[in-house]
Amino acid sequence: MRVPMSALAAAAAMTVSGQALAWSLEEAAAPYEGTTIKAIFLDRPGYAAAAELIPEFEERTGIDVTWETLPYENSRERQVLNFVGGGDIDVVLVDVVWIGEFAANGWVTPMSEFYEDEDLADPDLNLDDFFPVLLESFGTWDEVVYGLPFDNYSGLLYYNECMLEEAGFDGPPQTWTELLEDYGPALTDADSDRYAFALQSRRGETQSADSFMRVLWPFGGSLLDENFRSNLTSEESLRGLRFRQELMDYMPPGIVDYDHAEAVDALAQGQVAMITEWSAFYPTLADPDQSRITDCLGVTTEPEGPAGLKPALGGFSLAISSQSSPAQQAAAWLFIQWITSQDKARDYVEAGGVSGRMSVYEDEQLLEEYPYIEPMVQSWQADTAVPDFRPRFPEWPELSEIIALYGTRMMLGELGVEEGARELGEEVEQVLEEAGYYSGDKPLLK
Structure with a gap:
């Protein structure tokens, strides 16, 4: 999917306007002084970073x-209930897999x-500076931009260098097969409650997105084929799901109850040697008040x-509620434009956020200070990133619940991999059939 050139051209054209050159945030905001807007935030580092910067925006x-x-x-x-019943949210938080639902419903x-x-648009907006995969995946639906990338994630491998060295390794595994066959046995000692790896797999979106989908793409599989039929019984998809079952031998007991916090804490406290987690969790793992392995963190x-x-891709955009008043919509835009801007990108990163701006990561000092940046940027390149890591259509929330149920049962051994993949695929297709994907009532691509 591509952002329409008309949108980019319109934003760029304003840089040559005399009025645009005189633009300032203070003057643009003057008609909306005293307006209050409300956002939805998560309890994650990127939102704490935004909260640290917000007083400057309010003062200006x-x-x-x-x-x-x-x-x-x-x-x-919370947001769906707000939209359906009318409510108080102005700055909408849009997950990559909610964009279709939120846009399709208006x-x-x-x-x-x-x-x-021209009164509201900063001439330095520069949509071209966002990583294309982020703007397209998190903020764009049916070639219309609805949100700007804000809290952006790539799946990364975090590891305890000291534990790996003690086990005789001079670096992290390069392949999933290495992790399973070589690192798994060498780093696991159940009697000492030490394990090679933790894959957050709690039932819910964590199971469906962070666990189940994570083992499909690198092995050549996917949830759906090009016709939106289940691809879970393909040999490639089954290979990834079998791999996950084998990897459980080297993960802590009760891994199906691990959410992000539990996985991060298991690495931070030295219980596990490696985790695959979002780039946004680097500040937590590097904080000596929260992590015992800061000197060993890789x-x-x-x-x-x-x-x-084929790393996991996740993240959010900030969008504007269609139900807010014109003044609140304008104020929300000014905030979103400012917090995601090139000008604030470095401040956001230094406060603990992960910017979606390409230009900020050209700063050599930042690259040296934050070692997660280089692998994250590599993961966002066009030849690496998987824009549809999770399907972005409106039916995803319903499918996510089904995947979470079957994915958990498969991990627990209540269903075999082949049986579970077949039954799960059948339920997925039933949802999509009822939604009109096979009758031509809905376009297959967005």
């Missing part, structure tokens, strides 16, 4: 920014309404599979 604009902090698992439902407003308004790309490097 006179716009009050409030937010409600929720667990990820409750954030979509719950978010096209960004062109704001970046084509980070690199996720291991490669038979299909190459």
